[in-house]
Amino acid sequence: MSETGSTTSETTGAGATRAELSRRPGRERGREDGKFGRYGGQYVPEALMPAIEELTDAYERYVLENEDGFMDEFRERLADFGGRPIPLQRADRLSERYDREIFLKREDLLHGGAHKLNNALGQVLLAKYMGKERIIAETGAGQHGTATAMAAAHLDMPCEIYMGERDINRQRPNVFRMKLNGAEVNPVTAGRGTLKEAISETMRDWATTVENTHYVIGSIVGPHPFPVMVRDFQAVISEEARAQSIEKTGELPTDVVACAGGGSNTMGAFAAFVDDEEVALHAVEAGGSTLEVDEEAGVAPNSASLYTGEEGVLHGARTKLLQDSDGQIMESHSISSGLDYAGVGPELAYLVDEGRVNPVAVDDDDALEGFHRLSRTEGIIPALETAHAFGFLEEHHEDLGERVVVNVSGRGDKDLDAAIEETDKRDIDEAPDMSMFTGGI
Amino acid sequence: MADRNTESAAKPETGNSAAIAEAFADGPAYVPYLAVGDPSYEASLEYVRALDRGGADVIELGLPFSEPIAEGPTIQGALVRSLDDGMTPDRFFAFAEELDVDAPLVCMTYYNLIYQYGAETGPRPFVERAAAAGIEGLVVPDLPAEEADPLREACDEFGLDLVFIVAPTTVGDRLDRIMSRVSGYVYVQARLGTTGARDDVSDQTTESLDRLAEYDVPKAVGFGISAGGHAERIVAGGADGIIVGSALVDIVAEGVENDLSTDEVADRLEALSRELKAGAERGYAARVGTAESR
Numbered sequence A: 001m002s003e004t005g006s007t008t009s010e011t012t013g014a015g016a017t018r019a020e021l022s023r024r025p026g027r028e029r030g031r032e033d034g035k036f037g038r039y040g041g042q043y044v045p046e047a048l049m050p051a052i053e054e055l056t057d058a059y060e061r062y063v064l065e066n067e068d069g070f071m072d073e074f075r076e077r078l079a080d081f082g083g084r085p086i087p088l089q090r091a092d093r094l095s096e097r098y099d100r101e102i103f104l105k106r107e108d109l110l111h112g113g114a115h116k117l118n119n120a121l122g123q124v125l126l127a128k129y130m131g132k133e134r135i136i137a138e139t140g141a142g143q144h145g146t147a148t149a150m151a152a153a154h155l156d157m158p159c160e161i162y163m164g165e166r167d168i169n170r171q172r173p174n175v176f177r178m179k180l181n182g183a184e185v186n187p188v189t190a191g192r193g194t195l196k197e198a199i200s201e202t203m204r205d206w207a208t209t210v211e212n213t214h215y216v217i218g219s220i221v222g223p224h225p226f227p228v229m230v231r232d233f234q235a236v237i238s239e240e241a242r243a244q245s246i247e248k249t250g251e252l253p254t255d256v257v258a259c260a261g262g263g264s265n266t267m268g269a270f271a272a273f274v275d276d277e278e279v280a281l282h283a284v285e286a287g288g289s290t291l292e293v294d295e296e297a298g299v300a301p302n303s304a305s306l307y308t309g310e311e312g313v314l315h316g317a318r319t320k321l322l323q324d325s326d327g328q329i330m331e332s333h334s335i336s337s338g339l340d341y342a343g344v345g346p347e348l349a350y351l352v353d354e355g356r357v358n359p360v361a362v363d364d365d366d367a368l369e370g371f372h373r374l375s376r377t378e379g380i381i382p383a384l385e386t387a388h389a390f391g392f393l394e395e396h397h398e399d400l401g402e403r404v405v406v407n408v409s410g411r412g413d414k415d416l417d418a419a420i421e422e423t424d425k426r427d428i429d430e431a432p433d434m435s436m437f438t439g440g441i
Numbered sequence B: 001m002a003d004r005n006t007e008s009a010a011k012p013e014t015g016n017s018a019a020i021a022e023a024f025a026d027g028p029a030y031v032p033y034l035a036v037g038d039p040s041y042e043a044s045l046e047y048v049r050a051l052d053r054g055g056a057d058v059i060e061l062g063l064p065f066s067e068p069i070a071e072g073p074t075i076q077g078a079l080v081r082s083l084d085d086g087m088t089p090d091r092f093f094a095f096a097e098e099l100d101v102d103a104p105l106v107c108m109t110y111y112n113l114i115y116q117y118g119a120e121t122g123p124r125p126f127v128e129r130a131a132a133a134g135i136e137g138l139v140v141p142d143l144p145a146e147e148a149d150p151l152r153e154a155c156d157e158f159g160l161d162l163v164f165i166v167a168p169t170t171v172g173d174r175l176d177r178i179m180s181r182v183s184g185y186v187y188v189q190a191r192l193g194t195t196g197a198r199d200d201v202s203d204q205t206t207e208s209l210d211r212l213a214e215y216d217v218p219k220a221v222g223f224g225i226s227a228g229g230h231a232e233r234i235v236a237g238g239a240d241g242i243i244v245g246s247a248l249v250d251i252v253a254e255g256v257e258n259d260l261s262t263d264e265v266a267d268r269l270e271a272l273s274r275e276l277k278a279g280a281e282r283g284y285a286a287r288v289g290t291a292e293s294r
């Protein structure tokens, strides 16, 4: 991931075995002073600015220049603790169904069950190199909170997680997992109690404790350097996928598909392909129940900020947002907590404007069908977030090329309660019939 | 309003508000904050008038944003009540126009609302409208100096002050960068964290005031001041003014919880204002006395 000589990485433990991997993953595209074209920046309270400067400096030294062997240690821990490299699996039934080759990048096999560990481990390790003593993080689906709690336990750092009350109710298994790993979980009751409110609350904690605390932000959002740093930690996904694709098929994929909440697994899956203009990149957002918006109520029944959002400033960055005409941020919605966010990473917003990334929206129903379809056809129970990517595949496979890589961002164990509840509300062909089993699970 | 308008006629074409400069000119300035529209437009008009009667020298009016990341629970609550009651930037400007107070008005809000206002994006339409409504300055807690040039330009064009917050962590180059862009007064954040009333005065305040001593801009200290005694100590310690938000918003919140009449809440706001202003004046007298006796 780093460009400096010391890590051009024939030998790293994270599967970077080919020369292609040392190629810089489109990192400088459109970026200037922490901005991607008109997006990005650092819109935060003054109290946080010195910490952000300190972090920028640490990012440049440790991540970009591999000072003190930081990136080597990161790769090694990703391999030994995280389980990388992660396979790029050919999905036989889906390939048949869609009459093209479908490959699955199996981030669900990463320790913790989602791509989130790549970033959480990178940032907790960086905090350690920076001499910070405490870790805080926000979480939506609980996957980032879980990954951060695991990384913090692994690296022996105290950790507190902020999570919206509504998400706590939707994602109880992950709350338990965070606590198992020794993290404190602080419920956030403001607003609708989802990711947006949890991020605001974590920023408030950080404004008080900034001198000894690092805020592990969970996606490619927030003030610079978070969007580029999180992307660099997640870029391992596409670095591996690119090499694996060449190894397996002798060619690059024609399409890469990934779901987008904040956009970390999306950019992780895209980063190494951004300069391969012939590879089409599809960012699948949560279309929720509808793309229509209730301006009066300040509610978007979707989380499709790339697809329908407008430029604005939220949580430290200028980006595409779900907002009303006054600039108030709307409450978003998705069947999957991890996509339920009114903003999106500035780099993705930029790449969409450039025409490099294709933004699409898949609604709750199609995502749930995708969830059942992948489970039944391939034996992989995906996260509800991931399931959106399979909803897109079902609808649009005819528009795609010969070799499609779908990023399986996470596994669905955390979502079983929600999936049962949502399945019960609908009539889905491929869904299991649970009616003969009374007494609950 | 009338006063402010005549004064603004005498203002330089670009730069500062004469009314705000005057508010800091002799003696310590008492700068209260309330969220406009909390809990309703009408009640809020009465509350702001009460601050004015209580001796406000500058009044900060909060225009609510849905994601106020710099605010603690008290002000968050106020902003939610105001939004629930239907506050918008246009109603905010109507409110400022309807107010008939002597103290100059400063609008405190978040950057997205400023950026989105009007037909074209960018801060200029908001600042133009604010100036027309009689607003003399802006405080934008999520806009650091690095991102502030477009807003600074618009403020210069329409004669508004742009107040920046200096935190206990702000030192060195950052301090210079901020102080080269600030006008009106600098908002000295008394301690790390978010807004909220406290019972103590932080050592961080004294250190911040010392660091700022060489800059020739009035220094108003805020974050946590809730009683006359704090005001006294802070002004005695070198502040040119005190900014009080959460302690006042608490009174409004209590009024909502206990279903108090608008008049009763307004009386309490006026009484606390008098206490704070008197405390600030005692602190000033002590400081000036000390200086003279040296």
Ligand SMILES: Cc1ncc(COP(=O)(O)O)c(C=O)c1O
Pocket (backbone or CB within 6 Å): A114, A115, A140, A141, A142, A143, A144, A218, A219, A220, A259, A260, A261, A262, A263, A264, A265, A266, A337, A338, A339, A383, A385, A386, A409, A410, A411
């Ligand atoms: C499994 C999974 N996929 C995707 C996401 C979406 O986040 P992002 O777009 O930042 O990768 C989440 C977030 O929690 C998640 O848990």
